[in-house]
Amino acid sequence: MRLIQAFMVTGLVLAAASVSGEEAKPNIVLLFSDDAGYADFGFHDSTVMQTPNLDRLAESGTRLTQFYVSASVCGPSRAGLMTGRYQQRFGFEENNVPPVMSPSSQQLDAEMGMPTTIPTMGQVLQQQGYRTGIFGKWHLGYADRYHPLRRGFDTFVGFRGGARSFFAYPNPDKTQRENLLERQFAQYQEPKDYLTDVLADATCEFIRENQDRPFFAFVSFNAVHLPLQADRRDRDAFAELSGDRRTLAQMNLSMDRACGQIMKQLEDLGLSQNTLIVFSNDNGGPSDKNASNNFPFAGVKATHLEGGIRVPGLIAWPGKVPAGETFDNPAITLDLLPTFVAAAGGDPESIDGLDGVNLLPYLQGKKQGRPHQTLYWKKETRGTIRDGDWKLMRFPDRPAQLFDLANDPGEQNDLAAKHPDKVRELFQKLFDWEVGLERPLFMLRPEEEAWSAERFDQFRVPPANNR
Template structure:
């Protein structure tokens, strides 16, 4: 039967429009490094570390100078970015899973991202995306917390928080089940070669298989987290450094190379014009563990000084974001989920309880306000609040401290005694926020609080 001309033209226009909508949805590639120092990238000013691929990517990106994570350690930071919510809202206190926990509350493999929380992969799947995670999960070891049950179609990586970069076998003993390399669900088989390179190759394979679909890749490197392991080839490329610092630089070379492989493959597949890419880090560098540098920031991983919570952050989206530009207002990794969801054609306003915002209108200049007037952090008795340029840090073992971050990025000039009313105001605001949170589902043994304070004081800048 021959269709009337008007009907035929309507159908042609309709399917063209649908196809256009589909093409407007970007592929999304989210790359997360692990425990990297704030200063340990070329685009962050390092003269010691060589990161040419990320430096090149930075020139084609927006550089966010005040990007924050929602927690100063790996697991809760990832719980926040995966859900777009302060993780304390659902009891994921600022403690990793599993760990040396108090006898009160959940312990062992019962710890994990609560099952009533949807992830960015869940939301993107609803928008028709193929979803995959490569690398570190760290959101619970039990089967019920598995990535393939949290919105990811594919998983290639390990369930725990850290593992060897070399294959486990006769010469490299596996000590924890959660460190095993896994493909999909329950298929455990070790890789060949160096894991950082392997993860990039797996991400590229996924892109090849799904290049005709919109896809979301969460490339969660364990680099440059301990153990300190680098290949001999990469170590030979490092000059002028010794010890852990040299190994760290070699590990950074491998991660940078892996990022470059992914960037190049996106271009080779002809996907570069419609792919949204974000690169950031999960928390501040643990200078005592891997000799990372967080300059010019005070503090390290596991504390709420800037060195524990401020991270490098790059975002690229050709045709949507102007390359080689800088965005200076504070943002949070909580913003990733709403940014990705809106870009994918979803409606962030339909999602209840989000603490993040869609960054695109702010970066494009369509919204001249600040994404966040206030940001919060909390780990048991410790906490911090930043309101505009003022930041209060609360401790269990000393009076609270007050800083003007705009004027004092290194947090060397405590203004608490000069502005007691501002201390009271921010202290009360932080407490009011805490009243909205769930009790922690688990807590670290108390003795580790002392270690956190010692680490903070050791790596604090001084006038």
């Protein structure tokens, strides 16, 4: 009897704590662009791009000046983001795009997705009492078993694949299912307006519907990914630019406007003061494809140069994260899941297997130094390690390169010949990390992985196009 009473009292205490905690839980909004250039934002001193809403977000929060993704292409990067762990630990090392996969990978067909045994950010926040929604690009598996509604999200308005038109497809019946705009589960309804606006509208609807409970909205824009298609209402903007660069600027403007619409919805509902907002991007801009600009860094999407893996990072939470400040130590998108869990009142250290860390104590000055001494990247035979400010890049067809990022963030001076002991040390650390990884679930065709020395060298010089 006493044991039963003890359980009843404990249950009441936990229930009361849950109610109290739920009242204090912040809403969480993750704004995530696709293939944006590092320099293509006003808060990164662009004098050409117009991003007034994101600039305002930067002023209201902290800018992460050394923020990384865990992969230089979007599928693996998003797998790391969603799980808080290096995606190579469960084999999601390459984009799951059947047309460019090797024959053995294509045999997997519907199995080309993120393993369902790995909990997602959505599932973890659902356990913290959140309503969860994703709006836009998924790219973590096309098959029904990988659907967002089965992977921790209550609401889905978006598409399962990696890219699609910003306008309605004229013949949806002849379009691949993963490219179609989907509402909830297998309810297809092509956008009547420009897709970036449609995603903002859906996000705002979700916020209104859940304004009386804690919610997590993952706004996974496909802007500014190919195809380069601008909103018709911006067709006269950026007359000083031309060609792809002008279209990119117009797409970037519409994405910023969508972010502003979402932030205004929070303000109108009186939710801003209790909402944690993060903005970032899934990988470096492919300046050779969409005219993006990664200045001051060398490299583009799909490379492990800084321009391929260092991305914009903004985090704002009134009264909890300093406003108008910068955080200058390395952090990574793997850190967002444990940071969100901690903000929600949970204990991220209770989640097994996380590689990310809770950034809040560092942002608030309660902890000093680096959240990470060492960060890793791997894509098939290429591997990269950042240890402190030293960065080693390993290639299949050329000697490794070593850079001192503190003094050479543009990676113009290879120091490998001057520091052979450091090269050996970092090779060993990279190897020690790799032996604990799973084999890749799927791999590119050989012609898609042709990262020769000549191809790599064309991205060594920081871009000089219009900022």
